[in-house]
Amino acid sequence: MKQNKHLLVTIVCxxxxxxxxxxxxxxxxxxxxxxxxxxxxTINLMEQHEVPVISVSAILPAGAIYDENKxxxxxxxxxxxxxxxAGYSKATLDEELDFMGASINTYASKESAGLSxxxxxxxxxxxxxxxxxxLVSPTFPPxxxxxxxxxxxxxxxxxxxxxxxxISIYFDKFFYGDHVYANAIQGNRxxxxxxxxxxxxxxxxDNYSPEAAAISVVGDFSSEExxxxxxxxxxxxxxxxxxxxxxxxxxxxxxxxxxxLLVNKEDATETTFxxxxxxxxxxxxxxxxxxxxxxxxxxxxxxxxxxxxxxxTGLTYGAGSNFRSLKNGGSFVISTFTATETxxxxxxxxxxxxxxxxxxxxxxxxxxxxKNYVKGQFPPQYETTAQLASLLSQMFWYELDSSYINDFExxxxxxxxSKAQELAGKYFxxxxxxxxLIGKALEIRPIAExxxxxxxxxxxxxxxxxx
Amino acid sequence: MKVEDVRAFTLSNGMKFLVVxxxxxxxxxxxxxxxxxxxxxxxxxxGLSHFFEHMMFNGAKKYGPNLFDQTMEFNGGANNAYTTYxxxxxxxxFPVTAAEVxxxxxxxxxxxxxxxxxxxxxxxxVVLSERSTGLENSPWRELFQGVGATAFxxxxxxxxxxxxxxxxxxxxxxxxxxxxxxxxxxxxxLVVVSGAIKMEDVKKLAEKYLEPIPSQPDPxxxxxxxxxxxxxxxxMIERDVATPYLLIGYHTPGALHQDYYALQILNxxxxxxxxxxxYSSLVDEQQKATTVFSDFNPTFDPHLFSVGAIVNQGIExxxxxxxIYSELEKIKNEGITEKxxxxxxxxxxxxxxxxxxxxxxxxxxxxxxxxFFGDYKQxxxxxxxxxxxxxxxxxxxxxxxxxxxxxxxxxxxxxxED
Numbered sequence: 108m109k110q111n112k113h114l115l116v117t118i119v120c121x122x123x124x125x126x127x128x129x130x131x132x133x134x135x136x137x138x139x140x141x142x143x144x145x146x147x148x149t150i151n152l153m154e155q156h157e158v159p160v161i162s163v164s165a166i167l168p169a170g171a172i173y174d175e176n177k178x179x180x181x182x183x184x185x186x187x188x189x190x191x192x193a194g195y196s197k198a199t200l201d202e203e204l205d206f207m208g209a210s211i212n213t214y215a216s217k218e219s220a221g222l223s224x225x226x227x228x229x230x231x232x233x234x235x236x237x238x239x240x241x242l243v244s245p246t247f248p249p250x251x252x253x254x255x256x257x258x259x260x261x262x263x264x265x266x267x268x269x270x271x272x273x274i275s276i277y278f279d280k281f282f283y284g285d286h287v288y289a290n291a292i293q294g295n296r297x298x299x300x301x302x303x304x305x306x307x308x309x310x311x312x313d314n315y316s317p318e319a320a321a322i323s324v325v326g327d328f329s330s331e332e333x334x335x336x337x338x339x340x341x342x343x344x345x346x347x348x349x350x351x352x353x354x355x356x357x358x359x360x361x362x363x364x365x366x367x368l369l370v371n372k373e374d375a376t377e378t379t380f381x382x383x384x385x386x387x388x389x390x391x392x393x394x395x396x397x398x399x400x401x402x403x404x405x406x407x408x409x410x411x412x413x414x415x416x417x418x419x420t421g422l423t424y425g426a427g428s429n430f431r432s433l434k435n436g437g438s439f440v441i442s443t444f445t446a447t448e449t450x451x452x453x454x455x456x457x458x459x460x461x462x463x464x465x466x467x468x469x470x471x472x473x474x475x476x477x478k479n480y481v482k483g484q485f486p487p488q489y490e491t492t493a494q495l496a497s498l499l500s501q502m503f504w505y506e507l508d509s510s511y512i513n514d515f516e517x518x519x520x521x522x523x524x525s526k527a528q529e530l531a532g533k534y535f536x537x538x539x540x541x542x543x544l545i546g547k548a549l550e551i552r553p554i555a556e557x558x559x560x561x562x563x564x565x566x567x568x569x570x571x572x573x574x
Numbered sequence: 575m576k577v578e579d580v581r582a583f584t585l586s587n588g589m590k591f592l593v594v595x596x597x598x599x600x601x602x603x604x605x606x607x608x609x610x611x612x613x614x615x616x617x618x619x620x621g622l623s624h625f626f627e628h629m630m631f632n633g634a635k636k637y638g639p640n641l642f643d644q645t646m647e648f649n650g651g652a653n654n655a656y657t658t659y660x661x662x663x664x665x666x667x668f669p670v671t672a673a674e675v676x677x678x679x680x681x682x683x684x685x686x687x688x689x690x691x692x693x694x695x696x697x698x699x700v701v702l703s704e705r706s707t708g709l710e711n712s713p714w715r716e717l718f719q720g721v722g723a724t725a726f727x728x729x730x731x732x733x734x735x736x737x738x739x740x741x742x743x744x745x746x747x748x749x750x751x752x753x754x755x756x757x758x759x760x761x762x763x764l765v766v767v768s769g770a771i772k773m774e775d776v777k778k779l780a781e782k783y784l785e786p787i788p789s790q791p792d793p794x795x796x797x798x799x800x801x802x803x804x805x806x807x808x809x810m811i812e813r814d815v816a817t818p819y820l821l822i823g824y825h826t827p828g829a830l831h832q833d834y835y836a837l838q839i840l841n842x843x844x845x846x847x848x849x850x851x852x853y854s855s856l857v858d859e860q861q862k863a864t865t866v867f868s869d870f871n872p873t874f875d876p877h878l879f880s881v882g883a884i885v886n887q888g889i890e891x892x893x894x895x896x897x898i899y900s901e902l903e904k905i906k907n908e909g910i911t912e913k914x915x916x917x918x919x920x921x922x923x924x925x926x927x928x929x930x931x932x933x934x935x936x937x938x939x940x941x942x943x944x945x946f947f948g949d950y951k952q953x954x955x956x957x958x959x960x961x962x963x964x965x966x967x968x969x970x971x972x973x974x975x976x977x978x979x980x981x982x983x984x985x986x987x988x989x990x991e992d
Contacts (some may be wrong), residue, residue: 165650420696421700487932
């Protein structure tokens with residue numbers, strides 16, 4: 108492959124070709140209706156009739172930030188919703204969904220829990236009833252829980268076989284310290300091992316509640332009919348007594364100096380690394396502008412980072428950067444990997460590019476290119492029913508209105524070089540950097556020491572015991 | 575989408591176009607399929623098709639080094655590319671205002687790529703990193719390579735698409751130049767365009783930019799046929815993993831064979847969804863595996879039907895392997911039910927909807943059907959072709975291909991004390 112899509116990231120030439128008679132229209136969010144049931148549940152409905160399918164996205168405040176002293180609890184609870192409900196056994200759910208070619212997935216992320224589903228429009232009544240039962244009346248049979256937990260325990264060990272798959276877990280722990288954003292979504296072997304089915308039930312009763320949740324449905328249906336179906340399905344869902352509190356609101360305390368976490372992987376042939384620092388919350392008013400600047404710094408193929416680390420030097424297959432933004436804060440992260448022997452060269456190069464952004468990075472050409480790029484690549488992100496349903500969930504969660512979509516282009520257009528340079532200086536950190544390196548410690552330990560105080564741990568050990 | 579929504583034309587140099595007008599978003603894409611992959615290589619130049627995929631971005635006559643990507647991104651477009659055993663595919667996604675630029679860029683590199691020795695060296699580092707990062711992050715990568723190399727002893731499917739490390743370090747300038755002339759010919763390609771652009775406009779741009787590129791003699795035919803396997807083959811790979819990985823490959827025919835659709839359904843019967851045979855039995859009920867999958871893809875030449883699994887803690891891999899065979903034997907001996915067959919047909923319909931929901935899916939799938947099945951119309955006939963398959967057909971293909979002497983078994987596990 109030319110590039111891994113998830114590895115995204117200077118000179119730009121202006122191109123002169125005869126203009127062709129094609130005009131792009133501004134991409135607008137399709138119309139949708141939104142209403143609240145008496146129990147507080149928000150429902151969004153958007154009709155899309157191109158293909159006879161429907162996508163559902165539900166979002167609830169039941170993510171890993173609520174794990175407290177039981178890492179992995181939110182994630183295991185979400186997974187256990189599919190173990191059976193008052194009206195359906197697990198086997199029946201699995202069989203009937205598969206028979207319809209329908210899917211329902213349940214999961215927890217850092218902040219929220221979610222459900223996503225896709226099915227043929229002709230099966231809507233049947234699948235929506237299942238979704239309702241999963242969210243409102245799961246039964247959590249103990250035998251299924253034990254199986255799920257056992258699989259998870261093995262997976263927690265297996266996932267370390269891919270450094271790229273786990274490096275962000277180490278980073279968050281190292282970076283967020285004792286803030287709830289440090290919580291590892293899937294937990295760790297020690298913490299998962301002591302979870303039992305009663306923990307799951309309690310977590311469900313405390314956190315799965317309609318008043319701070321939303322269900323977004325997009326696809327081939329009539330809004331009026333869908334409103335009736337959903338209202339009758341969900342109106343009896345009782346809110347929990349527990350007062351929902353946004354426990355991530357407390358500001359995290361970030362490290363005051365450069366630090367390095369070195370994760371030893373004995374058999375590594377390359378070093379996978381992240382360099383990070385405080386970022387922004389999702390509702391930052393400069394979000395779109397920061398996205399444009401990050402595009403040219405590390406968010407696309409011709410970005411400054413990929414240009415230096417891949418195109419010019421061949422040190423890596425891909426280098427990039429991104430802002431990982433949550434409700435009450437976030438991180439900014441540079442990520443790449445390189446052969447063990449070129450570790451120092453690659454880290455130095457990444458830092459050099461970061462400094463260049465501040466000293467001389469932005470000019471009219473590169474900014475225009477980045478602006479064109481984010482505008483050009485924007486509409487395909489909201490093409491399918493599933494993408495649109497997920498967008499409505501995100502808008503609900505981060506309290507964004509349709510101006511995020513509808514004003515996207517004009518927000519991009521209004522960014523000029525001096526503003527961009529100012530924002531780069533404000534939001535792109537260059538000090539107090541946190542490094543996470545996964546690789547062969549024996550060979551890269553002396554290099555790691557160059558960048559800050561080193562904490563060294565073994566990839567084989569449990570994260571919570573190590574840090 | 576209906577079959578009439580697809581329009582086709584062929585330029586005088588043999589370059590075929592498929593076009594789908596779709597104005598749902600102000601964007602379009604262009605997929606270029608070249609009929610060259612690792613299957614067209616030989617030892618000494620393994621991995622060259624994939625390396626070439628990278629070199630196609632490194633400069634041509636009008637747009638020199640780095641200008642392909644810089645120009646495309648400046649105009650709001652993005653691209654990627656991938657190489658398989660059979661194909662090299664280039665993908666461009668762009669706001670429709672950039673359509674003419676995209677045609678100009680493609681015409682430039684297809685007609686007059688320049689292979690700069692300095693670029694060759696730095697790009698060599700990139701693909702070596704791609705190879706090592708694939709192996710570093712995935713035990714599956716290593717196991718698939720091992721099983722492929724064991725199942726195929728003569729046919730070029732023997733080596734991985736990315737190539738052998740030593741060949742990667744030794745490709746020469748001449749290798750690259752010869753490859754380009756032979757395979758990057760308009761008559762060896764297919765172009766699919768979907769999006770907010772009119773057929774007439776695509777045709778005008780194609781005639782202006784791509785028609786002047788001369789056609790080339792047909793590339794040499796791949797004449798090697800893998801001889802029938804006579805007896806089970808087994809390989810072991812040692813690597814530090816939590817629990818062993820298992821991969822079993824059975825030789826199966828290519829896309830044009832009459833058994834293709836039945837094998838596809840068998841693939842879904844085995845591993846699509848929680849109620850599938852392998853998942854429900856081995857992961858759920860017996861808990862012998864944490865993960866199980868099966869895999870069967872269209873290829874030009876006969877390739878493999880694979881079953882893979884990761885062993886659960888406290889289980890011997892032999893026990894899981896036996897469990898897999900026992901599920902396959904059940905199908906061979908007792909067949910499947912009508913309800914199971916109907917389930918897969920329903921899933922295939924949903925799959926079709928997903929394929930046509932995006933302009934990306936439209937181009938990708940139309941191209942795939944045109945290339946592997948000789949006609950994009952086969953994409954629209956697929957639901958009908960699936961619906962013709964009977965429970966007896968499934969049992970028959972299971973009996974015919976899923977046999978002990980036709981399989982290669984790979985096990986990847988931690989080193990044991992000798």
